[in-house]
Amino acid sequence: MTNTLRNRFLGLAALAICTTIVAAPASAQQVVARVNGDPITAVDLAQRLRLLQVSGGGKAATRQAALDELIEQELKLQTARRYKIEVSEAEINQQLASIASRVGGDIAAFGRQLQGAGLSLSSFKRKIQADIAWNGIVRGKFQSRLQVRERDVTDAIRAKGQNDGTAYTFTLRPVLLVVPNGSNPAVYESRKREAEGLRARFQSCDEGLQLARGLRDVVVREQLTRSSADVGAKQREILESTAVGKLTPPDITSSGIELFAVCNKVAGKGSVAETDMRQQMMGERISDEGKKYLRELRRQSSIQIL
Structure with a gap:
C-alpha cells in the first residue's frame, strides 16, 4: 500500500474515531464525568483517547487530556444553547461535505463508510454543529479583538519573506x-x-x-x-x-x-x-480568545469527575 493511500485511510480513521458507537451496551454507557449535570460516558472517553492517539502519531494520550477535551466540548454545546444559537442542517452538511471530500467521497459515501464501521453519522454531525456554533460565539462575543489590519498582514508577510503570488x-x-x-x-x-x-x-x-x-x-x-x-x-x-x-x-x-x-x-x-496570512492571523486570534473564554467557563461551571 502506498504512503498516500495509507495516509488517506488514517485520515478517515481519525474522522471516524471521534464519533460515538451507535448501539453500545448499557455497561459501556457508564458516566465518567458530568458538566453542569450533562454526562460524559465511558464510550465518549474511550473514543476520544483513540482519536488523540491517532492524531498524535500513535503516542498514547492520557485520560485527563481526553477528559479535558470532552469537558470543553460540553461547555461549547451548553454555551450555544444559552445564546440560542442554532446551526442549520445546510451549514452542517456543507462542513460535512468538505470533510468527506478530503477523504475522497461525498456525504452519502462518507456516511456509508461510517456505518460500515459501526459508527453514527448523526453523532458526527452533532460534533460539527458544536464546532460551528462555537466559532460563531467567539466571533460575535470578541469581534473587536479579532480585527486584522492590512498593515499587520503586510508586516507579517515581510517578516516571513514570503512572495506575493x-x-x-x-x-x-x-x-x-x-x-x-x-x-x-x-x-x-x-x-x-x-x-x-x-x-x-x-x-x-x-x-x-x-x-x-x-x-x-x-x-x-x-x-x-x-x-x-x-x-x-x-x-x-x-x-x-x-x-x-x-x-x-x-x-x-x-x-x-x-x-x-x-x-x-x-x-x-x-x-x-495576503489571503493566507489574513486567514492565519484571524484563526490564531479566534483560537486564543476561544481558549481564554473556555477557561472562564470552566471556572464558573460545576464539573464532576466520577
Whole structure:
C-alpha cells in the first residue's frame, strides 16, 4: 500500500474515531464525568483517547487530556444553547461535505463508510454543529479583538519573506476511477495507469469529460469552484501549474484514483500570501480568545469527575 493511500485511510480513521458507537451496551454507557449535570460516558472517553492517539502519531494520550477535551466540548454545546444559537442542517452538511471530500467521497459515501464501521453519522454531525456554533460565539462575543489590519498582514508577510503570488479562482470537475474497498495495491496501480492514459488524451473539458464518462467504472462529479485560499499549498501549486482544459496528476484516495479537470482559472484581486496570512492571523486570534473564554467557563461551571 502506498504512503498516500495509507495516509488517506488514517485520515478517515481519525474522522471516524471521534464519533460515538451507535448501539453500545448499557455497561459501556457508564458516566465518567458530568458538566453542569450533562454526562460524559465511558464510550465518549474511550473514543476520544483513540482519536488523540491517532492524531498524535500513535503516542498514547492520557485520560485527563481526553477528559479535558470532552469537558470543553460540553461547555461549547451548553454555551450555544444559552445564546440560542442554532446551526442549520445546510451549514452542517456543507462542513460535512468538505470533510468527506478530503477523504475522497461525498456525504452519502462518507456516511456509508461510517456505518460500515459501526459508527453514527448523526453523532458526527452533532460534533460539527458544536464546532460551528462555537466559532460563531467567539466571533460575535470578541469581534473587536479579532480585527486584522492590512498593515499587520503586510508586516507579517515581510517578516516571513514570503512572495506575493497571484490568487486564482478555479473551476474544477473531479474525475474518479473507482476502486472497490479492500482491493490490493496492484489494483490501485493498474487504475492509476489508466488515469495517466486518460490524462494524456484529455485536451478540453467538453470533450475530455465525455471521454472519461465512457470509461469503465469512472464517475465525473459535479462542478466545484475553489479559490487559492481554499486549498493547501501543495494542491494550490498543482492547480496553478495545470493548464485550463487539462487534468491534474492522479491521486490515490480511499475511493479510488482521483483527478481534477481544470475547466477555468481566473486571477483575482490581492495575493495568495495576503489571503493566507489574513486567514492565519484571524484563526490564531479566534483560537486564543476561544481558549481564554473556555477557561472562564470552566471556572464558573460545576464539573464532576466520577
